[in-house]
Amino acid sequence: MTRTRSLALLVGVAATTGGLAIVAGISLGIELTDVFLGIVAALATIQGLRYVQRRRETPVRTTTTGDPEVRVEVPVPGADFDSELVAATTRQGQWGARDRLTDRLEQRAVRALVLRDGRTPEGASALVDTGGWTDDVVAARFLGADVSVPLSYRLRLFVSGQSRLVARVDRTIAAIETIGRDSRRETAGRDTSRTADGDADRVGAQG
């Protein structure tokens, strides 16, 4: 017990004893005037409010028992990527998470070009660097190609309120999915300094 608390306890005991003495009719030289009672009431109110405030800051403690009725939960494949995507859209750890996302998607694009499109690993890497691997300029630019994204796409995204990063990742995955299936595949030597006009943000849609 600290010294302050001991002192407060002493004062409290003395005050209570004094109060009981007055109730019993023993005069201690204190008149129960309105001012005195007002001071006592004010002190009690202040102390009472302090207790109430402390209660507001104290959480109720209880045993938590979990949900034994539910089967143990296992992750859905890809949940790690979703968590990384959330991390990349928040302020903390934004850049590290973003780099990891881009690296992973780039590796998958290269691997898809090798396995689905029959390219060499070097050729596939070069294709991803130039953006010639896809018709989608948004996906190509996301993986590092020097192509401009059409204004219409940016405007649409702005109006929709969707996160830019999520939308670009989504487009990139969709573009990787089409590798080896798209008959309008670009060739390695294609000019990559592409811009889109009008509403067409897919280069393939322009023709």
Place this chain on the structure above:
Amino acid sequence: MTRGFDTERWSGLEGLVLVAAAAGVLTREPAPLLLAGLGVVLLGYVRIAAVPEVTLEIERELSDSTPDPDEEVEVTLSVTNESARTLFDLRIVDGVPPALAVVDGPARLGTALRPGATATTTYTVTAIRGEHTWDETVVVARDPSGAVERRETVLTETTMRCEPELAATADLPLRGLTSKYAGRVETDVPGSGLEFASIREYRHGDPIRRIDWNRRARTGELATVQFREERAATVVLVVDTRSEAHVAPDADAETAVERSVDAASIAFSALLDSGDRVGVAAFGPNECWLDPSSGVDHRARARRLFATHPAFAPTPPDEAFFPSIAVRRLRRRLSSDAQVIFCTPLTDDYAVSVARRLEAYGHAVTVVSPDPTATGTVGARLARLERDLRLRDLRRAGIRVVDWGAEPLAVALARAESGWKQ
């Protein structure tokens, strides 16, 4: 009587008492002062409140302790107060095994119990493959005001064992690697069998029924017909039980490990029926190995193994796993003529490298891959794409792959087999 721990439920009551007393003093009315007096009494009770020692007898009864898969099992939990004091507020939460889901009624009970009284609750779980042991039952006791609480656990040993019959619902085609014993795998070795292989010059001692009499009639020469010899294979079913394989497309779906074990048990039965020697191994932190063999006893051993071995439990393992050591150990155990059927969801690149390494060491590998991917989120779509690339990678390396989606395994096998023949 022990104190337990304060719940802080009545914390702040002192403040209200003081405010009421202040109001009484200020207004000189007796009502607020009386209210403050009641508050003081309650505060006094809260200060001395305690929970009696909890001495409970808990019994758990299953309607069937060895059910079939998907059978509903009723669990009856009886709680008796063995102490001499009344428990006014008792909450009991049963330790349902983590792999089981409760389908009817909560596995918990809230009651007050006089000394010697018994309370009962019933809930229903759906049985799935495996040996399921109930965890400790959690007991939470409070005093009537809820000011103090204590938590106890009571262990009542209960085990439910669900051992599915090994049924050969799909026939698994094997690759060419065989043992010296006669069986059903067609080899390129000419000899006795069913499928025509070649005709060679007659040698003294060749069986008379294998002489090509048409050729004899045409040319007058004696020639012997040779068939592709059929031999038995030695197959080891390796199930990927790493934590990476404990995935599912949604909360209610079977996990990839459960489906892999299902595939392995179907393949085990089918291969044993066709005279092959079959072994079982787990590729995960819990070591499991059953030497390749055949016979009725071996089938019974495998059935028990698939159902009860901790390596094949439907819950993710907690232990650390060193995959390269596990691969080396597996390789040492595999005989040179052993084929491998690797059941894995292919959720990471390491599973691919294991299959490729075993293939490179001469064990003809077939991968049976239950598909655990979904399409609900961006990450799920990427995971599906990555798995597709791993399947292609394996096929490119000459490894047979069975991509098993939501359809029955037999359908996936038939589809895969038609692809292998092209």
